[in-house]
Amino acid sequence: MKNAPLRVLGTSVTLLDEVQKLARDDLGFAIEFNVQSGVEVMQNGILRPDTYDIYDQWYHSIELLWTAGAIQSTDSQRLALWNDVGPLTKTGRFTDGADLGAGRRPIDVQFIQEDGKLGSQQSRHLSAVPTVHNADSFSYDPRHTPKSQTLGDESWGWLLCDDWHGKVGMNTDPSIGIADMILAARATNLIDFKDIGNLKINEIDELLDKLVQFKKEGHFGKFWANVSESISYMSQRKGRIGGIWSPAATNLRANGQPVRIAAPKEGYRAWHSGLCLSSKLNSEKEDQAYAYLNWWLSGRPGAILARQGYYSSTPAQTRKYLTQAEWDYWYAGKAASEELCDPQGYKIIPQNAVREGGSHKDRMSRIIMWNTLMDEQNYLVRRWNELLSA
Template sequence: MDSKLTSRRQFIKQLASVGAVGAAVTKAPFVFAKKNITLRVMGTHVTLQEELRQRAMKELGFNITYEPNGSAAVLQKAASNPGSFDLYEQWSDSINVLWHARAIQPIEIERLNYWSEINALTKTGKLTSQAREGAGDAPNKILFVQPNNHLGSQPSNRISFMPYVHNVDSFGYNSNLIPAGVPYDTESWGWLLDDSNRGRVALVNAPTIGIFDAALAAQAKSLMTFNDIGDMSVQELDTLFDILMEKKRQGHFAGYWTSVPQSVEFMVSKRVSIQSMFSPGVSSCKGQGVPVIYASPKEGYRAWHGVMCLSSKTTGYVQDAAYDYMNWWLSGYPGAFIARQGYYISNPERSRPLMTNQEWDYWYEGKEATSALKGTDGRDSVKAGERRDGGSYQTRFSNIAVWNTVMKNYDYSLDKWYEFLNS
């Protein structure tokens, strides 16, 4: 073989080797930096669970801290101090507050590995074309960052939050103390203000959530009506809180819970027989032997969509880690995990293989459980023969009355809410 040709080949081989090393070097810093990164995630107890944190750290290779608190507390802290977190997990009603406070930055869609798998609910506001969209801030209305830097429904390449967990909420009631109703027929938000339940009722202490439970109840009892329940006027808010204040003077309310564990304690201790509830609280109560039914109100559900937001102060390698964590949430395991506490994920088909057929049929299809199913706490939360309250994913999300929303009169509603609590 020609010596010059041999030398040339060796040179090219060496050059390729150097190039490969060079490429590796350009990628190496984040790999090494991972060991020293701490990703700070602020949110509520709903998603900030220790099993998820441990699993994420193991699979992603960097440290993660969780800071869970009540809904109102985390929103206030995040809006006023974006340097206190890297990722924020809560509900879509917090988006307008965080965006206007410049506490969060746009998320680049091209960096989200599973964006194409996310279903129509977030992108269009409806799971199916026949579904009720519901009043208030349907997630698609506040998802996309527009050219003028406002939020809207017109698709763009930047979004205000990464869609992930979501559900419809209502109220839970102890069927040993209150006779079971008929889903979508006799079960009604009005039960929260019914005199027969006086002294045994609790509301969630979150102004952008509890206010809608109360409003739906007042309207269901024909105590008042709203022109747009998702955007109440000052006069409507005054009337609503006059009703609530009178009920409070009568001793109607037994408490106001700020976290899921507290709501469980209220129900397990029999402090209340009916209250605003989130799905994990219902599952936990059932796991502890309390027969809580999660109502399917004939007026429709109060819906919410989980949001994962990137702090406006997060940059560099920590920002890279934040994108890794967001992608991890849609990679399958987390969606299967949170299904066992009654929550849905935005790309459910990726989680389906990690669930048993029985789990999928019960949680997503609304079919009868053919065997006992465990919740995220490892306890049996579903008995064989039970059906999910409200039915299938499609049925439940076809019956939305209102989305969790920050109204135009948010500041006024906030003042009225705390006046009510402190009276």
């Protein structure tokens, strides 16, 4: 077992080839990335903890894995840089007075409580080690913005606007795609939700009935399951707007296609990734697993992911591995003093560009909703699948 690779299960959001190579070089042992879609990662994370050593996924899935006994607690005293982790997962807010956001927040499941459940009361033992996060919205081709809409006045409602009919793309993940549609429906006053982070059955029915009708009328041009599919869609003539994540936007920009990441006036949909130890982690691999967790807090991988728009949970450490120009653009909200590259080395940010939405503080202080799993998630998924097959 000692010579077997450390197995990491996760998505293309964080498990980049560049990250894997750097981890192997820095840590000096074999590491194997198993990259799957978000839904597949969650399913296999729950059902097959014997097939991975580390689960790399979003916080909104962690409670399911904990309840299923698929992951074990992480000892914060074995994390050399735990004190450097920012307040977002420790207190729930990036800054005092910032919006907490609706839905399942990372703070809600960060710590192991005395009764063995997950909660917000700080303790030595963690459900996950926070790695990277972002404030997501949607992206669009600014060359085709309708005259009725203007830069600086972007709204989630654009996703259900007639002006974008037939040109809207959506992610198939029910915990992400539905969040975008909830925010769009609320922004257009289509539905009055009591709690956007936890819909009741009647609200799910009302929303999905309307979305099915939108789909039958041809409003949605494409549903995609991963970043590659979203890039392909936006590269086509019919692809104009949708839940394009930062890696897709950087890829499109690297290929010369103009893409603007919206800064919605209503606020952002946020997410946070974390690393969990499998409940089946072999004791012989434990030291390597903790070395990998500590490496993620060191700032080295955070710098790679910063170049595709993601924020590190240890920004002070990450700053050491970014140039001043990179830090100013990606984190400080300042104009780029030179052209900047993505993780693959392609120039994607022109000189004098300013990141949409501003600084790390500005963007993460305007969270309207977190990616979440709702109380009626099983019912929501059934209705969501009806939409996908309609």
